[in-house]
Amino acid sequence: MRLLLEKRREPSRTMLVLTPVLSVIVIMVLGIIIFDGLGYDGQQAVWELFFTPVLDVYKWRDVASKAAPLILIALGLSLGNQAKIWNIGAEGQYIVGALGAAGIAFATQSMTGFWIIPLMIITGMVCGALYAGIPAVLRTRYGVSEVLSSLMFVYVSLQLLSYLITGPWKDPDGHNFPQTAQLTDAQLLPHELGDSGIPPGLLIALIATILFYVLVARTIFGFSVRAIGEAPHAARYGGFSSNGIVWATLMISGAMAGLAGVLELMQLTRLNLGYPSGYGFTAIIVSLLGRSHPVGVFIAGIVLAITYVGGQVAQTVVHVPNATAGLFQALLLFAILASDLLVRYRVRLSVSSSPAKGTRP
């Protein structure tokens, strides 16, 4: 008996939707085995990780506030995925976006006005977009792969953050802690919308999801992004500019990461050394788990947010280390990448003695 792989003429739509679900289930089973192997109660650990945040109403707020930045960043990245342009520096654009907004906050400390919050958000998005523009220049002008350059700038942004909050932007009343001053009321969004318990970030993420859906499915731009990714030569022949797509996908994803950075700054109310949270990297997993489709990304963002919140629960209940959620997220990405095979190929079991198809020696 052997496994035969048959290439599908077109990627299977069923598998495209089914495999992410399958991957999550596989990871749960694998998680039980791994935790048991490490000497923890595997079943309970996986339960706390994936189900407690869903069943415990008091955890929903946490899940929502973690899902919002992941969804926002991943929506931007999903455009790049479709065009096969890899922005793996979203973490840097997220940080620089927050720095831009913090700069505005610094300048408007003694002011009030409805314009301050929109200005912070726009500045953050512009900063994120410009920061992602650097890899775009390097790629279109000098032919430098955006993969390495976008990542390098994450490390640069970390140093910039560290410099600003230990130097020029340090809180004068902060007992010498490396942090900025707290945002004023005029610089903060409400914690929740009315009494709903829904953080404003989630509403913004929902609106962004709809906008991206329209952008991808209903505009020439969305079509050209997919065309460049699937058939670059044909797309160029058809008159689409591949450099234009590099610029657009990188800068849009940078702006989205910047937006997430600003909203997170408003949640945390100040910048400190703990601000870089790795959302920019986790969002890559979200975009791939969501199959780069806006609706998929929204759901995947919630799933990954559940693992963050569940990771904290499992830490207190089953005493697994803090790093557990990160490891699970990586395994999930492995599973989703492996399951791509099912999308592109039909897998058949063939019994070698049978004279049927696949007459191989």
Add this chain to the structure above:
Amino acid sequence: MTITFLIDALVTIIGITTPILLAASGELVVEKSGVINLGVEGMMLVGTIAGFAVTFETGNPWLGILVATLAGAAAATIFAVLVLSLGANQVATGLALTIFGIGLSSLIGSNYVGIAIDPLESPFPDVLATDSFWRVIFGHSPFVYFAIILVLAIGWFINKTRAGLVLRAIGENDLSAHSIGYPVIAIRYAAVAFGGAIAGIAGADFSMVISPLWAEQMTAGRGWIALALVVFAGWRAGRLLAGAYFFGVLMALELYAKASGHAIFPSQFWAAMPYLIAVIVLALISSRDGKDGKAPACLGKPFIPNG
């Protein structure tokens, strides 16, 4: 500037260069075979915890290095299965490997936070190793000598041996190599596992010599510098050696700025410098692509044998 200062500086530069030289040498072999593994940082991190934990538990650093080597190779094998057997995207899978390495090393390392081990010292007799001058040559950990021998050996292997020729052929034109009868996938598996093993050793160098006090993510992005270094070197071993020490000098500037407290710019500027320079150098190299040193033609492209 005294002579002692100069000797100290040289010893530091040689020490901090070694892990990126090692990791880049391993990745050079991987990329020569036509595969790009962006998971260097993750494989190094797996090596840091394996080397540290085994050395701490058994007291035997050589066993630590051995396990770090195997752990790096095992991590690389996960990547190889996904990319070579299941045809997964190389960029995304490499990234997944890095996230995996961060998670796994933090998970296992959570038991060792704040614990220190004795750093591995020079294999030469104390008379030479601690002498004020001969220290430059004899005062390093075994990793340093291994790294230099390894990169020279890899240069010889790639350019002068028949097996190296086959490796290059597979990286340049996998379809032809396959039709002549070379086992493309098997050789790529071997190259990827080798790269992982060396990245594991590079990680062990971090946790057993450079900072033998356990801390999460102690490689701090050096794996990405190693990846840039391979491009910088134009996929050639000789230039890899020179380029590694160039980055070593840049990284030493950060240490100097932190230690001395007066270095014109804040220490964060110097810490960001290797990454900025790496990008600038990549731009200079890439814009005159083809003149000296080109990427293997099949780099990053999946190969699915049909029959």
